[in-house]
Amino acid sequence: MSIRLTALAAALMLAGSVHAAGPIKVGFVSTLSGPGAGLGVDIRDGFNLGMQHLGGKLGGLPAEVLIADDQQNPDVAKQATDRFLKRDKVDFMTGIVFSNIMLAVGPAVFQNQTFYISANAGPSQYAGEQCNPFFFNVAWQNDNLHEAVGKVVQDKGFKNVMIVTPNYPGGKDAVSGFKRFYKGKTEEMYTKLGQLDYAAELAQIRAAKPDALFFFLPGGMGINFVKQFVAAGLSRDTQLFAPGFSADEDVIKAVGEPMMGMFNSSHWAHDMDNAENKRFVADFQKAYGRLPSLYASQGYDAALMIDAAVRDVKGNVADKKALQKALEAKRFKSVRGEFKFNSNHYPVQNYYLRAIGKDAQGRVTNKTMGTIFTNHADAYAAQCKMK
Secondary structure (H helix, E strand, O other): OHHHHHHHHHHHHHHHOHHHOOOEEEEEEEOOOOOOHHHHHHHHHHHHHHHHHOOOEEOOEEEEEEEEEOOOOHHHHHHHHHHHHHHOOOOEEEOOOOHHHHHHHHHHHHHOOOEEEEOOOOOHHHHOOOOOOOEEEOOOOOHHHHHHHHHHHHHOOOOEEEEEEEOOHHHHHHHHHHHHHOOOEEEEEEEOOOOOOOHHHHHHHHHHOOOEEEEOOOOHHHHHHHHHHHHOOHHHOOEEEEEHHHOOHHHHHHHOHHHOOOEEEEOOOOOOOOHHHHHHHHHHHHHHOOOOOHHHHHHHHHHHHHHHHHHHOOOOOOOHHHHHHHHHHOOOOOOOOOOEEOOOOOEEEEEEEEEEEEOOOOOEEEEEEEEEEEEEOOOOHHHOOOO
16 A cells, blocks of 8 residues: 555656756747847847856756847748747747837747747737737836836927837837827938938938937947937937937947937836846946846846746746746846836836936946836736736
8 A cells, every 4th residue: 555655656746847857948039130139139148147147047947048040030030939939849938129020929929828028029019909918028018118208308398309210110119109298399200120321311300400309229220320410410409318228338338428418218227226236237247348238137137037937836837827927926026126017918117217428437328317207007008908
């Protein structure tokens, strides 16, 4: 009798450990080449630092991170995603920078019932009517940082604003967000995604003579635009505003002093005073020799979020309902401080005003100036009917 019980107990123990037998696999697809590469590299480096802090494990279990470059091409991203889902059978996906690419790969990920933890892309579609239980955004909804800038520009009393943004889903969300809180006169200018020469646009700006200009041009686009804008002498008469990701440390490093005097919005800053952020910023600088950007902070948080959820379900990632509840619970300490997930799996969080100037070490960098929004939710959550 005792032999039978022992055998049964051993079988039950074996069955309970099946889900934890292999490594937790993460498929990381991001833009690692081309004009937007700096954004994907920062997300990757932030995620990798998170993995280092976790001892290379997720939820205490061995982990494997599979990395692919989407080349800022939806078709390439879909191929890499299909490979990770079907051949490698990953447990989580993350890494995508651009919303058009996220919208392209989302259906396959959701159909496979694999959880996608977005460390950047936050399209309005997935916040609203196309929300999905398998999609979580650990960064922000596309409109949010633009909404925050719109409020600042409105509060500062600017009457005539030019908006410059790429013609793709993220750019359109930027315009919607900005105009949701800015009620003055605007003129909108749409560029090609990946465009690097702005001679024609600068001529139009000079002719229009706006008193403020709001631009959202990710990666190398923003770097080139600011350089050309200042070189053309337009910064003398027009105040520049941007969301944080167009005025972050990667852009500042590439542009330098011409960035000084710009205002931008962010949900995170390297000078935020909490223990998790101080450790993250210090260790990121040691590991990579540069200040982290908000993209890096989001990659780091994505790793910590996955770790906490896997730990919550004790490695049983096959239990999708339990894993969803664990992700919704957000049992990790973010480098940005407190935030929570809304019913559509997008953050409810604070947004801050930052200004670019020189710090005590003489570095051109961002300094947090104050809070724009407290516990701010996106405008699409009411349209989400999560199934």
